[in-house]
Amino acid sequence: MKNLVSLFEMTNNKGAIGAFNVHCIEMLPSMMEAANELNIPIIIQTSLGTAEYVGFDLMVSIIKTLSERYNIDVCLHLDHCQDIHAIQKAIDSGYTSVMYDGSSLPLNENIENTKKVVEYAHKRNVSVEGEVGTIGGTEDGLVVDEKDVMYTNPEDAYMFVKETNVDALAVAIGTTHGLYKSKAKINFDLLKEISSNIGHVGLVLHGGTGVSDEDIKRCVSEGVKKVNIGSELNKAYIEEINKTFPKAADRPLTSLRKLFIPANQRIKEIVKQKLILLQK
Template sequence: MALISTTPMLEKAKQDQHGIVAFNVHSFDSIFWVLEAAAELKSPVILQTTVGTVQSLGAKNIVAVAKAASEHYNIPTGLHLDHCTNFEVIKEAIQAGYTSVMIDASMHSFQENVVKTNEVMNLARSLGVNVEAELGKVGGVEDDIVVAEEDAQKAIPEECQLFVELTGVPTLAPAIGTAHGIYKGKPEIDFGRIAEIAKLIDVPLVLHGGSAIPDEDVRRCVSLGMAKVNVSTELKNAYSEAIRKHFEDEPENLDPRSYLQKAKEAAKEMAKSKIKMVGSEGKVVPAFV
């Protein structure tokens, strides 16, 4: 199966009231084990990369590997560029074959955010590429984008409505109290704000900072209209911890096939738990395959 736009995938998820997990992948092998996990559960999935990963691996190389893996596992797969502030990098990703991109202009004024989002929309719309934008400021660290806790701002529902009207953006990530990375305390998610935003706009919403949020809270977010749930930190932590444990238990075993297989299995189990959490298990339908 070829890579597909995440727009219809997320619209259907919203309609059917389940989520789709967008897993950050940081290496070529991670693309395969994320899709293997999704295939075993018959779930649509989104691969997403940061700008740093694009710079490290190359957009064309990522697309080639993602296409090969998607065709091998034969499940609906989107490829998303996350949190990008640079139009030229977005353009590169689209030209390479990404099916979804995020323009993050949330650090600018509302008006400037609209202008920058429309610039990307003008490029992506005719190609069927999904565009994601952000309103408010999600706290935490994502590559070189750092938003201190005191600077995080929640999205204003009326501004979300106006923003979608002015841009036509098909997916929106409103800041609702989550943060990137692992939480130091219990996340203070503003469920009422999600519900209010969802009443005002029809497009699927995106939950950023999905790592380590209690499952019941994520499910509630999904039920309120958060169709895309981003997971990064927990996935790479599971992978890395398995490698660390291997060398603690078997310091003389330097065979990469041994420790990488353990890391893969740990990450796959984490991915599967997230897919089950959002309710997308078994959601691959004939229209997609």
């Protein structure tokens, strides 16, 4: 298992790395199979809710087993966490990367809290992602109202990176978590300005589900190194299960595997499409 820094070094000038949110452990083999078939590194992400549902240690064990089975480079990342104690638990359990999300706090407080996480994580060879600006939408129960969305201020981003020594930075440039009602409007000028002055830190695009393939390609060309995909996977998974067994009489009486197998295959297809898209 790798941290973000290792994956960024491995994929330097080759494109961005796909970061896929897993909602249940049944999804995991299909995600890893996709990366194996393409021979491309992958980031598997869990929300705090998923980590607590599955179990931090169990998630780590499963990822280790699958990475050895498929012989692929994988990073296990805790996404959008505001609880420093939970982040420390993830690190102690074996997660190789974490995100402290202090974007809703005043900048100085965000910096101070992120520094604490970085100090704890880096001593254990774990990478840290931070966030400056506020990305809107809903993800795993976390809701940011549209009126509270705040684009990343470049000067704040530079200060944040300098003071915290984070390895990756999520920026608010027009995307939103969850499912889009219309096409995302990316502020590419802002992205370019931040990217040109951020140094070695990997920029992260959250809310990748609603961004067009063309815009994702452009984001990668402007310096984005990690692209998060979550809502699209969850939506496809549920739709595939509903499509496979649309009527009560068709529901399996022997094993839930009959529900999951077609849905897992759909997840594999989506992950492969995204991993290919993110290559330069």
